[in-house]
Amino acid sequence: MTTPQLIIIMGVSGSGKSTLAVKLANALGYNFVEADDHHSAANKAHMAAGKPLTDAMREPWIEQLIKHIRQHHQQQQSVVLAYSGLRQQHRAKFRQAFPQLNCLFLEVAKGQLIERMNQRNAHFMPASLLDSQFEALEPFAAEEKITLLDGAKTPDALLKEVLK
DSSP states (O other): OOOOOEEEEEOSTTSSHHHHHHHHHHHHTOEEEEGGGGSOHHHHHHHHTTOOOOHHHHHHHHHHHHHHHHHHHHTTOOEEEEOOOOOHHHHHHHHHHOTTOEEEEEEOOHHHHHHHHHHOSSOSOOGGGHHHHHHHOOOOOGGGOEEEEETTSOHHHHHHHHHO
């Protein structure tokens, strides 16, 4: 029996996390998990009002995500998670829970992110919160072993690169 895998596609809002994660999950036969779907209604309303989340607001969300992924793993299901991964302490919780995890971070220029976010429909995260995402983004430590990807590439080009 093989150990279920966890691949996390990270990046700020609008970077293409969900698009790449869905494509990768489909290509590998893994389950796709959208971290945004696990935010509480209060967190979504807070962000929709143009207010960034605090670390205290993120904690229950992180715990819920870890619990959800463990449920998949208990059923021998591998997962590709679309998740921002902004804070080092939260990335550490995932690494502690899933030591073999593989993390990919999509880097995209701010102007392109704003363009993408303004084109989205029915998403609770307004483009006005993008600056707060960059402020919350903490540098990656070498031991985190996060692969940086050029998020300006097309989703298909990124998928091809990741599958190499």
